[in-house]
Amino acid sequence: MQLALINLNHPAHYFSFGPFAISGGNLAIIIAMCVIFIAALFIPFPHSNNFSQDDKKEDRK
Amino acid sequence: MMKVDPAKKWSGPMRPYDLVKEIVVAIVVIGLLACGLAALFSSPDEKAVTLKSWVTAAPADFAQVATGELAGTTGSAGYGAPYNTAAKGQHFGFIKLQDWAGVRIPINPANSFVVEPLLISNDATAIAAVNTWKAATADQRGKWANAYEGALTKAGDKTTLPDPNNSFGPVPAMIDGLSMMAASGALDGALLTSDSTLPTNFTKPMLFLADSDGYFGALATKQHLGGDQWGVMNETGSWPGQSWLWLFSFWYQIDPFKSSDNADTIIMLIMALLTLALMFLPLLPIIRRIPYKIPVHRLIWRNWYRSPASKQ
Secondary structure (H helix, E strand, C coil): CCCCCCCCCCCCCEEEECCEEEEHHHHHHHHHHHHHHHHHHHCCCCCHHHHHHHHHHHHHC | CCCCCCCCCCCCCCCCCCHHHHHHHHHHHHHHHHHHHHHHHCCCCCCCCCHHHHHHHCHHHHHHHHHHHHHCCCCCCCCCCCCCCCCCCCCECCECHHHHHCCCCCCCHHHHHHHHHHHCCCCHHHHHHHHHHHHCCHHHHHHHHHHHHHHHHHHCCCCCCCCCCCCCCCHHHHHHHHHHHHHHCHHHHHHHCCCCCCCCCCHHHHHHHHCCHHHHHHHHHHCCCCHHHCHHHCCCCCCCCCHHHHHHHHHCCCCCCCCCCCHHHHHHHHHHHHHHHHHCHHHCCCHHHHHHHCCHHHHHCHHHHHCHHHHC
8 A cells, every 4th residue: 555645556667778777766866975975065055154263363362 | 195193182173063963963863865766666565476476377387397406407406605515605715604614504305396296295196106216226316306307398388298208207297296385385385394393494495486487587688687787787667776886886887707606606706805904005005096186175174175274
């Protein structure tokens, strides 16, 4: 019985090039991982601009 | 390269870091994601393949494979360790992992998959045939089984054949009995509980099924689960599979590995070597210079590297 909102219980679509073949599901996950990795590189850490201010505070102590 | 004295106290900037808060946030976010995605996509729930479903869907294939088990011509009959000594198994040079492991799960396919299950059935004809089989010499059994296997293969989709020349001996009666036992579901139970009363050991039915290229192999190929289809990465249906196993799977797609009888051993050795290389990355020349050429860490910590403190 399938209760999911999106039914994935059907044959997958495969992308093939040369000896490589990948399912649509796996490709989607890999693309999502790459997007998250690139986002993690560019989205700033919270309070990440405080390096110089913190250093000044450290110096004053 | 700058040398760092590990005994020297850190003189750079320090800041408080709430590790417990981070763990709690991570658990909550991952938990919500897991529950949300489960509600959205559910999970694979492929109906189990059984000996009953096999004989129902492909009775001629079942009869051929079962006869092959008696003739000793199937994959499991000639596999070697850990099931039997029919082959030396995979090796690479002096490395013979399969042979070294030895026979730890002794299985004689003719006895385990055909003779023993029939002996616990209530089919008098099949039991009489088994007794005739057991009383014959090994040479005679081989002749009967090979003759019947050849005739069934030649006949194509026939599940049983007449024996006007009496060259098949008790084999047709045994295979007919086994097919009926499988069709009733009793064979699944017999193979599961033959070693223990708890039906938790699927080794025997799995081995028997795996000998069928015509049914089991075709099911796997249809779902892109074959070894030469990047199968270890894939999942049934349209769900994503184990994409992190791409490198293991990759070697099976290219020569000389995909056509090698020793592919598993060779690929395990390659992956062990690559894992060691990953462990000792900081010691490998050229490779360890990559962060200097591609400084991704400087992008992550760009605010620090821009600050005057980093240049001191």
